[in-house]
Amino acid sequence: MSAGLDKCFSPARLNGLELRNRVIKAATFEGMCPGGVPSERLYDHHRGVAEGGIGMTTLAYCAVEADGRVKSDMMHMHEGVRPHLERLAREVHEAGCALSGQMGHCGNFSQNDKFQGKRPLGPSRMLNMGGIPVGLPFAGAMTHADIDRMVGLFRDAGAFMKSVGFDAVEIHFGHGYGLSQFISPKTNKRKDEYGGSLVNRMRLPLRVLEAVREAVGDDFPILGKIGLTDGVKGGLQIDEAIEVAGLLDEGGIDALIPSGGTSSMNPMLLFRGDSLMDGLLAQEKNPLMRLALRAVGPRLFRDYPYHELYFQDGAKRVRDRIKRAKLVYIGGVSTLESLETAMQEFDFVQMGRAIWKDPAFVNHAQENPYYKNNCNHCNICASLIGHPDGVRCVLNQPI
Numbered sequence: 001m002s003a004g005l006d007k008c009f010s011p012a013r014l015n016g017l018e019l020r021n022r023v024i025k026a027a028t029f030e031g032m033c034p035g036g037v038p039s040e041r042l043y044d045h046h047r048g049v050a051e052g053g054i055g056m057t058t059l060a061y062c063a064v065e066a067d068g069r070v071k072s073d074m075m076h077m078h079e080g081v082r083p084h085l086e087r088l089a090r091e092v093h094e095a096g097c098a099l100s101g102q103m104g105h106c107g108n109f110s111q112n113d114k115f116q117g118k119r120p121l122g123p124s125r126m127l128n129m130g131g132i133p134v135g136l137p138f139a140g141a142m143t144h145a146d147i148d149r150m151v152g153l154f155r156d157a158g159a160f161m162k163s164v165g166f167d168a169v170e171i172h173f174g175h176g177y178g179l180s181q182f183i184s185p186k187t188n189k190r191k192d193e194y195g196g197s198l199v200n201r202m203r204l205p206l207r208v209l210e211a212v213r214e215a216v217g218d219d220f221p222i223l224g225k226i227g228l229t230d231g232v233k234g235g236l237q238i239d240e241a242i243e244v245a246g247l248l249d250e251g252g253i254d255a256l257i258p259s260g261g262t263s264s265m266n267p268m269l270l271f272r273g274d275s276l277m278d279g280l281l282a283q284e285k286n287p288l289m290r291l292a293l294r295a296v297g298p299r300l301f302r303d304y305p306y307h308e309l310y311f312q313d314g315a316k317r318v319r320d321r322i323k324r325a326k327l328v329y330i331g332g333v334s335t336l337e338s339l340e341t342a343m344q345e346f347d348f349v350q351m352g353r354a355i356w357k358d359p360a361f362v363n364h365a366q367e368n369p370y371y372k373n374n375c376n377h378c379n380i381c382a383s384l385i386g387h388p389d390g391v392r393c394v395l396n397q398p399i
């Protein structure tokens with residue numbers, strides 16, 4: 001085995017946690033929590049990934065409150081899901097794998113069918129990007145009391161997740177979600193100490209990091225997913241993103257995962273490859289929604305051809321800026337060559353689509369030097385996040 005793969009498949013430490021190897025399943029929303037409660041498919045999925053040899057799997061989108069979701073078929077962190085999460089942690093641990101959970105809040109595009117007219121809140125009053133046509137058309141601006149409350153929600157979610165058996169937490173600072181709405185100058189137009197300069201726009205994210213650290217303790221790993229660029233005019237750009245990474249590093253984060261794009265303004269930047277539009281059109285039954293999708297689709301789902309390691313240059317800049325935190329590479333790893341290259345530059349690798357294609361990627365790659373994953377980046381998996389049966393790889397299980 002090459003030195004790169006040898007490093008990849010050897011045990012490694014992330015703060016106080018020992019992982020059996022350096023491959024982490026990326027947070028990929030599973031769509032397997034009907035009514036906000038895990039279905040058997042969610043356990044099967046993560047147990048399968050754990051049995052497939054990966055070092056740590058990540059439960060996607062653990063909303064820090066019920067109102068921080070885009071629909072009620074997403075889980076939020078509260079006592080009602082304790083037995084489910086304890087079971088998930090137990091099953092993942094039995095397979096020798098660690099469990100992380102991605103903590104997030106949708107901020108200005110939060111909506112769900114149980115909202116009963118509640119207005120989503122973000123840094124500034126603006127169009128509710130996710131709220132058309134379901135929620136209220138405008139999101140409101142958070143007051144100082146709302147901001148303090150948000151810090152408390154992340155703190156409580158961190159304490160809860162540790163108490164049910166998670167081995168790590170991943171704070172979502174990217175992809176246009178609530179905390180990145182504060183970081184991005186596109187969505188943060190505040191005039192107070194939470195808006196304006198980057199230091200001000202980072203005030204809430206850094207308070208959240210501090211609160212989660214207080215809740216989980218010094219030796220518990222906290223990862224953070226960040227954006228390298230929003231990919232929109234007036235949004236976060238790479239030079240500021242590097243400073244975001246530096247501030248989180250100084251704030252005591254254990255690992256950074258540099259991604260990019262935003263799910264409501266430029267989603268293809270984070271995926272690359274085939275447009276999500278075809279998959280979404282195939283599922284949409286409402287003729288008006290189909291029409292709307294055809295109208296906005298080409299502008300929303302921009303063309304970014306797929307190539308392996310597409311965030312490599314940005315990730316190297318982050319790596320060069322940070323002093324303490326580990327760098328977890330994400331974005332376009334599906335071959336052994338890419339794993340090797342990533343291991344020459346970075347500490348860990350997160351993989352999303354390739355693991356949906358083959359949950360036993362790690363075991364297979366260790367057994368077979370000619371292993372091929374064959375994910376073709378059709379991105380139909382990503383278009384299925386709202387599907388009633390949840391996400392799947394259609395190469396394995398046609399719809």
Ligand SMILES: Cc1cc2nc3c(=O)[nH]c(=O)nc-3n(C[C@H](O)[C@H](O)[C@H](O)COP(=O)(O)O)c2cc1C
Nearest residue numbers: 026027028029060061331332333351352353381382
């Ligand atoms: C089905 C699916 C769901 C996703 N859901 C999330 C999510 O909940 N949170 C997140 O940060 N990224 C999400 N992503 C993005 C991935 O974490 C990752 O950034 C992206 O797929 C690129 O990595 P890859 O090339 O290894 O797939 C999702 C991706 C897919 C394919």
